[in-house]
Amino acid sequence: MSTSSNSIPVFNGELDLSFADQGKFTLPVIPNTVSTTILGLRKDEKHLYLAGYIFYQPLKNDYVCCRLSLDGKFDTSFGDQGYARGNFPEEDGQTNGVAEHVIVQDIDGEKKILLIGQHNNQYQRPALIRLNSDGSPDKSYGKDGTVIIKLPSTPLPAPDTPGSTANIPQAIALEDGKVIVLKIATEGTYIIRVDKDGSLDKTFNGSGYRLFNAPNGGNTFLRTVLNTTDGKYLLGGYQFEPGKPASGLIIRLLTDGTEDPDYGVNGVVEIVDDSAQERGFVFDTLAPQNNNRTAAIGLASRSVRSGLITSREPDGSPNIQFNKASPLVTQLEFYPTAWSAGRVLPNGKLQVAGQADEPLGSNKNLVVVQLQPNGEFDNTFGINGVVRFAGDAGAMMMLNENRVFFSTHESQQVIQCGLVP
Numbered sequence: 566m567s568t569s570s571n572s573i574p575v576f577n578g579e580l581d582l583s584f585a586d587q588g589k590f591t592l593p594v595i596p597n598t599v600s601t602t603i604l605g606l607r608k609d610e611k612h613l614y615l616a617g618y619i620f621y622q623p624l625k626n627d628y629v630c631c632r633l634s635l636d637g638k639f640d641t642s643f644g645d646q647g648y649a650r651g652n653f654p655e656e657d658g659q660t661n662g663v664a665e666h667v668i669v670q671d672i673d674g675e676k677k678i679l680l681i682g683q684h685n686n687q688y689q690r691p692a693l694i695r696l697n698s699d700g701s702p703d704k705s706y707g708k709d710g711t712v713i714i715k716l717p718s719t720p721l722p723a724p725d726t727p728g729s730t731a732n733i734p735q736a737i738a739l740e741d742g743k744v745i746v747l748k749i750a751t752e753g754t755y756i757i758r759v760d761k762d763g764s765l766d767k768t769f770n771g772s773g774y775r776l777f778n779a780p781n782g783g784n785t786f787l788r789t790v791l792n793t794t795d796g797k798y799l800l801g802g803y804q805f806e807p808g809k810p811a812s813g814l815i816i817r818l819l820t821d822g823t824e825d826p827d828y829g830v831n832g833v834v835e836i837v838d839d840s841a842q843e844r845g846f847v848f849d850t851l852a853p854q855n856n857n858r859t860a861a862i863g864l865a866s867r868s869v870r871s872g873l874i875t876s877r878e879p880d881g882s883p884n885i886q887f888n889k890a891s892p893l894v895t896q897l898e899f900y901p902t903a904w905s906a907g908r909v910l911p912n913g914k915l916q917v918a919g920q921a922d923e924p925l926g927s928n929k930n931l932v933v934v935q936l937q938p939n940g941e942f943d944n945t946f947g948i949n950g951v952v953r954f955a956g957d958a959g960a961m962m963m964l965n966e967n968r969v970f971f972s973t974h975e976s977q978q979v980i981q982c983g984l985v986p
Contacts, residue, residue, distance in 0.1 A: 577947060577948050577952060577953060578931070578933075578947075578952045578953050578954035578955070578983050578984075579983065579984050580954075580981060580982060580983055580984065581968055581982040581983065581984050583636055584636055584637040584968075584982035585633075585636070585637025585638070585980075585982070586637075588981055588982050588983070589979050589980070589981050589982075590633060590637045590639075590979065590980045590981075590982075591975075591977050591978070591979050592615075592631070592977055592978045592979075592980075593639060593647065594977065595619055595629075595648060595650075597621060598619045598620065598621040599619075599620045599621055600619070600620045600978075601617065601618075601619045601620075601629060601977070601978050602617045602618055602619075602620070602978060603615045603616065603617040603961065603972055603978050603980065604616065604617045604618070604663070604664065604665045604666075604682075604733065604961065605617065605664060605665055605666040605667045605680075605961070606667070606961060606963050606970055606972075606980070607666075607667045607668060607669055607963075608635075608963070608965055608970075609669045609676075611634070611635065612632050612633060612634060612635065612640070613632070613633040613634075613635065613637075613970070613980075614630060614631075614632050614633075614667045614669060614678060615630065615631050615632075615633070615667070615980065616628070616629070616630045616664040616665070616666065616667035616680050616682075617629055617663070617664055617665075617978075618662065618663040618664060618682075619650060625652075625660075625661060626652075626661050626662055626663055627650045627651055627652050627661075627662055628650065628651060628652065628653070628662035628663060628664035628680055628682055628694065629648055629649070629650045629664065630643075630644065630648070630649045630650075630664060630667060630678065630680055630696065630700065631643060631644070631647050631648050631649070632647075632700070637980075637982065642699070643699065643700040644696075644699075644700030644701075645700075648700075649678075649696055649700035649701075651694065651702070653683075653684040653692040653694070653711055653713055654711070655684060655713065661684060662682065662683075662684065662692065662694075663682040663683050664680040664681070664682040664694075665681060665682040665683065665733045665736075666680070666681040666682065666733075666735070666736045667679070667680055667681075668681065668736065668737075668738045668744065670738055670742060670761075671742075672695075672742050672761055675697075675698070676698045677695050677696065677697065677698070677703055677706075678695070678696040678697075678698070678700070679693060679694075679695045679696075679738070679744065680693065680694050680695075680696065681693050681736045681744065681746055684713050690713050690714060690715060690716070691713070691714040691716070691746055691748050691755075691757065692711070692712065692713045692714070693706075693707065693711070693712040693714075693744075693746075693759065693763065694706075694707075694710050694711045694712075695707070695710055695763070696710070705762070706762065706763045707762075707763030707764075708763075712759065712763040714746075714748075714757060714759075714765070714774075716748065716750065716755055716774065717776075734747035734748070734749060734754070734786075734787060734788045734789070734790075734802075735747060735788065735789045735790055735850070736790075737790050737791070737792060739792060741761065742760075742761030743758055743759060743760055743761055743766055744758070744759050745757070745758055745790050745792070745798065746758075746759060747787055747788070747789075747790060747800075749786055749787070749788075750776065752776060752778060753776050753777050753778030753779075753784065753785045754776070754777050754778075754785055754786060754787035754802065755774050755775070755776055755777075756774060756775055756777060756787070756790075756798075756800065756818070756822070757773060757774040758773055758774070758822075759773070768820075768821065769820070769821065769822045770821065770822030770823075775822045777800075777816065779804045779814065779833070779835075783804045783805055783806035783809075784804065784805045784806075785802065785803075785804050785805075785814065786802045786803055786804075786805070787800045787801070787802035787814070787816070788801065788802040788803075788847075788848065788849055788850075789801040789802065789848060789849060789850045789851050790851075791851040791852075791853065791859070793817075793853075793857075794853075794857065796820055797817055797818060797819055797820065797825055798817065798818045798820075799815060799816070799817050799851055799859060800814075800815070800816045800817075800818065800851075801813070801814065801815050801816075801848035801849075801850070801851045801861050801863075802814050802847070802848055803845070803846060803847040803848065803863075804835065805845075810837070810838060810843050810844060810845040810846070810867070811845035811846060811847055812835050812836060812837045812845075812846055813835070813836040813837075813846035813847060813848045813861065813863065813873070813875070813892075814833065814834070814835055814836075814848070815829070815833075815834040815836070815848065815851070815859070815861055815877060815881065816828075816829075816832055816833050816834075817829070817832050817881070818832065827880060828880060828881045829880070829881035834877065834881040836861075836875060836892065838865065838892070842867055843867065844865040844866055844867045844871070844894070845865065845866050845867065846863070846865055846873055846892070847863045847864050847865075847866070847873070848861045848862065848863040848873070849862060849863040849864070849903075849904070849905050850862045850863070850904075850905060850906055850907055852907040852908055852909055852915070853909065854876060854884075854909045854913070854915070855909065855913050855938075856879075857879040858876055858877060858878055858879065858884055859876070859877050860874060860875070860876050860877075860907055860909065860915055861873075861874070861875050861876075861877065862874050862904045862905070862906075862907045862917055863903070863904060863905075864902075864903040864904065865892070865894045869896070869901050870901045870902065870903050871894045871895060871896045871901070871902055871903075872893075872894070872895040872896070872897075872902040872903055872904040872917070872919055872921075872934075873892055873893070873894055873895075873904065874888075874892070874893045874895075874904065874907075874915070874917065874936070874940070875887070875888075875892040875893065876888075876940070886938065886939055887938070887939060887940045888939070888940035893936075893940050895934075896921075897921040897932060897934075897951060897953075898921070898924045900921060900922040900923075900924055901921070901922045902919065902920070902921040902922075902932070903919050903920050903921075904917045904918070904919035905918065905919050905920070905960060905962060906918040906919070906962050906963060906964050907964070908964050913938040914935055914936060914937060914938065914943060915935070915936040915938070916933060916934070916935050916936075916964060916985070917933070917934050917935075917936070918931065918932070918933045918934075918962050918964055918969055918971075919931075919932060919962075920932070920958055920960070921953070923955075927957075928955075928956060928957040928958075929957055929958055930953050930954055930955060930956065930957075930958060931953070931954040931956070931958035931962060931969065931971045931983065932951055932952065932953045932954070933947070933951070933952045933964070933969055933983075933985055934946070934947075934950055934951050934952075935947070935950055936950070946986055947986060952983075952985065952986065954971070954981070954983050956973050956981075957973060957974065958971050958972070958973055959971065959972035959973060959974060960972075964985065967984060967985050967986075968982055968983065968984060968985060969982070969983045969985050970982055970983075971983065
């Protein structure tokens with residue numbers, strides 16, 4: 566089933582005026598740098614952490630992390646005048662760095678900030694650095710705080726669009742201090758489990774990582790990972806075969822890295838568009854639902870992109886109560902739409918955030934929609950189930966309680982905080 570909203574577009578999204586400067590935080594300029602780009606954002610009980618990279622002369626990148634109070638005040642006590650920055654040194658002498666994710670962990674009773682990204686040389690190797698709560702490197706992690714993971718094959722290059730998070734796969738923290746990192750390579754996607762000391766966890770597939778590619782030989786791109794309540798891992802993404810539309814993929818792995826035979830077909834669920842439009846399906850994020858169901862969220866595309874949501878049962882079969890078991894494909898006001906974040910409320914309703922083209926304009930607005938458990942728009946939310954924020958929103962966004970944080974690219978990098986009803 567496909568849906569389109571034909572309501573009169575209203576920019577009814579309101580910023581949280583108590584956050585930073587009237588709802589917007591503009592990153593302070595770092596001296597002697599060309600630009601700062603934020604790719605990851607994380608909230609804990611007291612702070613917001615931002616991570617990304619700075620570009621400076623002569624043509625070099627450093628990873629960067631800064632910290633804000635929850636009301637958007639820049640914390641100058643963190644790192645050096647508010648910024649923790651550095652690079653990932655390699656054996657060949659090259660030094661560069663990009664942080665794509667920031668994760669806040671409790672390691673043996675101490676707060677740590679883990680940055681996950683890449684050593685930005687020709688191999689695009691996954692790289693991690695763990696910081697102490699003051700922003701200094703945690704020397705007990707890896708080698709002087711840094712880990713660079715050398716994989717058997719070459720990862721794909723970083724996205725061509727500066728500041729875009731659209732092609733960056735997720736990373737998650739596990740309760741035991743370990744993390745799962747995804748890295749897309751030329752032959753498929755690496756699923757990597759790193760122990761809390763920075764070493765590869767060899768109880769996972771015997772090596773700490775495994776390369777996953779779909780059994781039919783198509784290229785597999787896994788973009789999101791979710792730790793389930795029973796300790797298994799759900800991964801979402803898509804599979805691409807030349808000459809065919811992309812098919813959405815959801816995979817469930819056991820804790821040792823093998824496919825869960827009780828999920829889908831040999832651990833894999835493939836979802837294709839069986840309509841005459843033959844759109845490509847891509848999943849960008851997974852959200853846990855009630856009754857151990859899972860919402861897979863992303864986009865459907867052919868000539869124009871649309872938002873895509875499907876709800877799956879614990880065994881991977883369709884949830885017949887959500888949109889009559891069919892994927893929900895939506896365009897807001899008939900303009901290109903894509904979803905990239907989601908969460909389920911205690912009452913079972915689903916909130917989803919993403920980008921939708923501004924009607925009669927070129928900006929990609931941040932939009933938040935709310936759906937009933939059966940997949941219908943909740944018309945009591947916003948305007949006909951939609952809250953739209955004016956401006957050109959970046960792909961980075963995070964729903965949290967009654968607020969949504971998102972990036973915009975103005976003269977400088979800006980983080981905005983919007984109110985969610």
